Amino acid sequence: MLSRRTVLGAALAWSALPRLAHAELSPDEVLRQAIALEASNPVFLGATPLPEDDARWAEARAYLDAAPTGTFPHKVARYFDQAVPESFQERWPDAYANPLIVWFFLETRTKPEGDLTAWCAAFVSWCLERSGVASARSAASAAYRSWGEAAWSNGEALPGKAQPGDIAVFRQLSDPAHGHVGFFMGVDPQSDGRIMVLGGNQRTQGAVRKSHAVTHVSMRTTGNLELHSIRTAPGLRPAATS
Template identity: 30%
Template sequence: MVTRRAFGLYTASLALPCMAQTPSAIKLTEDPFPPLPPDLTTANSEPDFFSTELGQTALGKLDPGKERRDFARAIMDAAPWDCRPIDVAYYFRNLGLGKTQFGEEGRPYARGWPRIYNPLVIELFTATNLNPLAPEFDGDATAWCAAFVNYCIARAVSKTGKIGATELAKGTGSASSGSFRCYGKEVKGREPREGEIGVWVLDGTLNKCKFGKGLVGFYAGPNEDTTKPYFICGGNQGGDILKGTQTRNDGVFLKAMPVRFLAVKKPERYKRLLSFRTDYL
């Protein structure tokens, strides 16, 4: 549960416009997964709910309670604004590392939860036209990489810290990663730059600019390992994607990404890098 110290942060979490972080300020290494809330750790023995095989079960839909919803709201309110979208993404990455004012108690809010929904993840969907708590969806087990990118864009372009129709119109408004396939302009003839958006597509779903399954996140920098050359800061990332390993550890962190990775084991289907997108604001 939320401690008294954390509860006191609710009124002390006023966000200010941010100074853009330089690439040197971000250590380019894969981050550890944020932990589960202490009262949910026993759920690690339960069936998985995030899978590179695209399977989902209806977990993460029970109400987390007012204290946790309020704490998540305080975390969201403290996110930077009037900055680059990737700076907002870095804030949530730092949340998972315990490097915000919310400390260790904030870390579990940077990942999906079993049994009950993470109210922060659900809040990200306010930047889309999808309600993950609707009966046909799966709470915070609903894929949220595109919701995360859209939220970071809307928060970053805000001049007041508030998000309204003007700010939401800067993104795609969709929870589908495929909505970013023709977003902005394609990077051509050079390596991607920090803050540009990488788009991966699932085999068999590429149809020009149509929505479809894949992955989307912000490029953070290069990786010396040529099998995974791109560090991506995004949401709903997790697992050993080179081997197609299932994991419940889905969250916001830096992850080294390959050009293609196994997404469905039988029959084998891959997610492949389509492009990096620039000039999108």
């Protein structure tokens, strides 16, 4: 019998991302092994995986394969916000796990750590790796608090040296193990103390509401979820300003 560690090790050895080497396992085999032990496999975030013969696995795979390469990470994120159907952009409300989100974890060698993580960090990591930028290789947003170097730190005036496409890292003051991470897209021109963030596992307000989805939203920089820092690294600049 395969252990959870065996399944995850096999899954994480294979990747379609440009900077990671291919192993012998195919995507289909990775999924078969993961689904076989879904009861103890954290990549499904507590939800039930689709049956392995469900056509939506192939559909999700096609969206990943069509994501742009040779560009900047925030533009990869923008592809998921603009070109992927909404049904694949967010956590599914029924019992099944969105296969696209499952692949974000599998392809970045990350896995959730209980209730301390959602999928915002896996999404950022996938977009970074797709662009050839080394990610934090963690499903925890807190891992990005020390990733790269700070272009802006808490207490400074925004935006400081931060540029669109850098990584915005939030922490939850009531429980510092929790937080959020996404792509900083600029200071909100319509509201003081807020920035525009493009990322996964976010929610929108207003006429069109999405929750736990890939969105481009305005977020407060203070409060219980406060902006910790905005990070940059080689590969994010220059030209990450459009």
